[in-house]
Amino acid sequence: MKRIAGGKKNIRNLVNDYLIIVGILILVIYTAIVRLEFRSGENVINMIRQLCPLGMVALGMTIVIIGGYIDLSVAGMFSMIGIVTTSMLNVTSVPVAVIVGLLTGVAGGALNGAILNFCGARDDADALFITYGMSTVYGALALLISNGATINVPTNSSFLVLGKGSISAIPIAILIFFAGVGILQFIMKKTTLGRKVHLSGGNPVAARLNGVSISKSVMFMYIMTGLMTAIGAIILISRVTSASPVLGKNYETNAIMSVVIGGTTLKGGHGSIVNTVFGVMLITIMANALNMLGVSANAQSAAKGLILVAAIWLDSRKQR
Amino acid sequence: MDRNKILSISNVTKRFLNVTALDAVSFEVQKGHVHGIIGENGAGKSTLMKILSGVYQKDEGQIIFDGQEMNIHEPMDSLKLGLSIIYQEFNLVNTMTVGENIFFARFKEIGGLKKIHKRAEELLRSIGSDIDTYTLIDDLSISEKQMVEIARALSFDSKLIIMDEPSTTLTTKEMSRLVEIINELREKGITIIYISHKLDEIYELCDRVTIMRDGHIIDNRDVAALDRQEMIAMMVGRTIENEYPQRPECVGETILQVKNFNTKKLNNISFQLKRGEILGLVGLVGAGRTEIVRALFGVDKLHSGEIWLNGKKIEVHSPIDMIRAGMGFVTEDRKEQGLFQSFSVGQNITAASMDHFSQNGILNRHKENKIAEKQIQALSVKTPSAHTKAANLSGGNQQKVIIGRWLERNPQILILDEPTRGIDVGAKYEIYLLMKQIVENGSSIIMISSELPEVLNMSNRVLVIANGEVKGEFDPLINDENEVMASALGEEDTR
Numbered sequence: 001m002k003r004i005a006g007g008k009k010n011i012r013n014l015v016n017d018y019l020i021i022v023g024i025l026i027l028v029i030y031t032a033i034v035r036l037e038f039r040s041g042e043n044v045i046n047m048i049r050q051l052c053p054l055g056m057v058a059l060g061m062t063i064v065i066i067g068g069y070i071d072l073s074v075a076g077m078f079s080m081i082g083i084v085t086t087s088m089l090n091v092t093s094v095p096v097a098v099i100v101g102l103l104t105g106v107a108g109g110a111l112n113g114a115i116l117n118f119c120g121a122r123d124d125a126d127a128l129f130i131t132y133g134m135s136t137v138y139g140a141l142a143l144l145i146s147n148g149a150t151i152n153v154p155t156n157s158s159f160l161v162l163g164k165g166s167i168s169a170i171p172i173a174i175l176i177f178f179a180g181v182g183i184l185q186f187i188m189k190k191t192t193l194g195r196k197v198h199l200s201g202g203n204p205v206a207a208r209l210n211g212v213s214i215s216k217s218v219m220f221m222y223i224m225t226g227l228m229t230a231i232g233a234i235i236l237i238s239r240v241t242s243a244s245p246v247l248g249k250n251y252e253t254n255a256i257m258s259v260v261i262g263g264t265t266l267k268g269g270h271g272s273i274v275n276t277v278f279g280v281m282l283i284t285i286m287a288n289a290l291n292m293l294g295v296s297a298n299a300q301s302a303a304k305g306l307i308l309v310a311a312i313w314l315d316s317r318k319q320r
Numbered sequence: 321m322d323r324n325k326i327l328s329i330s331n332v333t334k335r336f337l338n339v340t341a342l343d344a345v346s347f348e349v350q351k352g353h354v355h356g357i358i359g360e361n362g363a364g365k366s367t368l369m370k371i372l373s374g375v376y377q378k379d380e381g382q383i384i385f386d387g388q389e390m391n392i393h394e395p396m397d398s399l400k401l402g403l404s405i406i407y408q409e410f411n412l413v414n415t416m417t418v419g420e421n422i423f424f425a426r427f428k429e430i431g432g433l434k435k436i437h438k439r440a441e442e443l444l445r446s447i448g449s450d451i452d453t454y455t456l457i458d459d460l461s462i463s464e465k466q467m468v469e470i471a472r473a474l475s476f477d478s479k480l481i482i483m484d485e486p487s488t489t490l491t492t493k494e495m496s497r498l499v500e501i502i503n504e505l506r507e508k509g510i511t512i513i514y515i516s517h518k519l520d521e522i523y524e525l526c527d528r529v530t531i532m533r534d535g536h537i538i539d540n541r542d543v544a545a546l547d548r549q550e551m552i553a554m555m556v557g558r559t560i561e562n563e564y565p566q567r568p569e570c571v572g573e574t575i576l577q578v579k580n581f582n583t584k585k586l587n588n589i590s591f592q593l594k595r596g597e598i599l600g601l602v603g604l605v606g607a608g609r610t611e612i613v614r615a616l617f618g619v620d621k622l623h624s625g626e627i628w629l630n631g632k633k634i635e636v637h638s639p640i641d642m643i644r645a646g647m648g649f650v651t652e653d654r655k656e657q658g659l660f661q662s663f664s665v666g667q668n669i670t671a672a673s674m675d676h677f678s679q680n681g682i683l684n685r686h687k688e689n690k691i692a693e694k695q696i697q698a699l700s701v702k703t704p705s706a707h708t709k710a711a712n713l714s715g716g717n718q719q720k721v722i723i724g725r726w727l728e729r730n731p732q733i734l735i736l737d738e739p740t741r742g743i744d745v746g747a748k749y750e751i752y753l754l755m756k757q758i759v760e761n762g763s764s765i766i767m768i769s770s771e772l773p774e775v776l777n778m779s780n781r782v783l784v785i786a787n788g789e790v791k792g793e794f795d796p797l798i799n800d801e802n803e804v805m806a807s808a809l810g811e812e813d814t815r
Binding site: 208 | 640649661663672725
């Protein structure tokens with residue numbers, strides 16, 4: 001039976017659905033009024049640079065979530081890739097170090113996918129626990145390789161151009177990010193591979209019966225997430241010129257939050273790379289605003305956790 | 321007030337925003353009758369029942385139950401008045417025992433757990449069931465769960481029990497048990513409202529029938545005074561000359577040979593399929609019919625067995641192999657295994673044919689839309705557009721979408737598992753016509769169905785499956801329903 005809601009109810013639903021986005025916008029406007037430096041060109045460029053590492057991870061996360069799974073291992077993997085890449089930078093040339101860093105991400109993602117396929121994991125609950133375990137493994141590897149110490153990027157390395165350089169005032173990092181957005185948007189919307197990921201996420205049983213190989217979809221989406229995480233980690237260490245073994249802490253939370261606030265449903269099957277870009281923007285601007293207002297890091301973490309829960313609640317509400 | 325009326329409904333109207341689900345509905349139910357309500361999906365049967373049970377509130381009208389005006393606000397109220405309803409999806413707590421479920425939330429009134437189990441046992445025995453009251457609901461079969469629901473209804477001293485399509489998931493044997501119980505209840509003076517869209521059951525069980533369509537009552541009649549054609553015509557609002565089209569007769573040479581299939585549930589299954597043939601697989605629920613086609617389609621692993629297609633042996637590892645070999649599979653569970661509910665009608669149609677509108681892995685949306693439009697027209701799927709969400713279509717149209725998905729591949733062999741389950745009479749006929757068209761175009765069909773008349777009227781040949789084995793082969797032109805059924809039930813059930 002069709003339901004046609006009255007106008008009043010519509011507005012209330014709209015406000016409810018966009019509650020978080022409206023809340024963040026209010027915070028941003030408030031900050032822009034009380035903290036003049038928030039609006040400065042310098043801070044805007046700063047935010048754009050900050051956005052890229054999280055943005056990359058969130059793009060990968062969008063693919064896994066559309067495919068009906070989730071990847072909590074990005075936090076540990078992010079740290080591991082950071083440590084591996086900086087270590088390599090200290091002993092070999094920049095291109096080799098970058099390639100090793102990227103391959104580490106691809107290998108990590110492939111391992112995740114292989115384990116999930118091996119365990120016959122067919123829903124996000126299995127993926128949740130398995131990738132959580134893998135996050136611990138990757139995080140521990142980062143600590144083992146680095147002996148728990150922060151590793152610095154060699155000074156004056158041409159590597160630093162990735163995170164700090166610009167082409168006619170546009171940060172190189174954001175160019176890489178938007179290239180990623182374009183490529184992934186194309187893969188997800190215009191290729192059979194992307195369609196198969198959507199179908200697997202929408203109804204894995206039916207997808208298999210229609211000739212989609214779920215195992216291949218799983219491998220593809222976890223490898224993509226690994227690769228995106230690697231690019232994100234490389235951009236970040238290039239900007240901050242060092243890698244701590246806990247570099248990737250909270251990246252999974254922030255990435256999932258960006259995806260869900262962007263409107264991609266955790267149920268799988270539907271979502272959009274482009275929407276995640278807006279999610280990442282909101283999260284980054286919010287973090288920056290809270291910093292400007294002098295909110296402590298711990299309080300920010302608490303706020304973010306609550307926002308994530310609220311976002312998931314709103315998502316499940318929309319399903320009904 | 322007529323003393324013989326247990327329920328009298330007058331001018332009841334229910335609107336949902338601006339959709340009128342029930343429009344001034346009036347009818348009466350005689351005490352001690354089994355009263356059928358029949359109508360297609362969306363006719364308003366369920367809405368009416370939910371008003372009677374207190375889930376919905378009526379907007380207008382009057383309901384008199386057992387001589388008193390009924391004014392209820394929640395399901396518990398109707399139960400206390402002596403009116404209970406057994407829904408299609410049972411209302412039982414899976415992790416609790418049978419006894420606890422029967423007296424759910426009434427432990428104190430009855431006086432402790434022990435007494436509950438004793439009373440529950442008495443109730444179950446009174447309807448001839450020997451379920452142990454300490455069993456968990458989880459461990460019961462569907463028909464046993466139904467027994468528990470009936471026992472619970474009796475525990476409220478119900479004068480009227482409403483059963484909402486109780487037969488949907490029952491096997492033939494379980495169904496005859498249900499018929500016995502309903503007859504016993506009628507003898508005890510309990511009135512039953514029996515909702516169904518199966519004509520056979522209405523004729524078998526009911527004294528009187530109310531026919532509903534589009535939120536209106538079309539007629540109330542004594543079942544004896546109403547013939548089948550008339551009842552169908554009233555249900556669908558037009559005359560359907562035949563329930564089945566003329567049986568297609570275009571059987572050719574053998575194209576598929578299944579040899580010695582063995583799996584966990586199957587035992588040496590062998591059969592052949594000919595070009596242009598409709599092969600019916602008959603058997604009780606759980607006999608292994610679905611397992612055969614799942615194994616054939618590469619969904620379940622074979623322990624041993626061979627598949628020969630067009631004289632060549634083919635290796636099957638997953639459904640992809642069979643799709644490439646020219647096979648299609650319409651599953652019995654449309655919602656869980658067939659449809660991508662949240663996807664558009666178009667994307668559902670094209671889901672198995674990505675190779676038809678892509679080149680080097682890149683999709684051509686324009687071509688995809690054309691394919692979707694083509695199948696929507698070819699099958700006359702009733703949908704606002706190809707972009708409508710598949711979940712919003714009626715059951716019959718969803719089924720057409722899934723059949724269209726396979727027809728796009730022009731399969732040599734199409735497997736149809738319960739193709740008309742949960743579909744209206746009118747839409748059923750369209751599906752039958754489609755099947756006829758498919759075989760006349762040179763494809764073959766393997767059809768599984770629990771509705772014996774359907775199989776016998778559509779198939780060229782029928783295999784009976786029982787306990788994972790082929791029990792017999794029948795020619796529907798020669799053998800009748802009873803012979804086939806006797807074989808399906810196994811020798812111990814034939815007299």
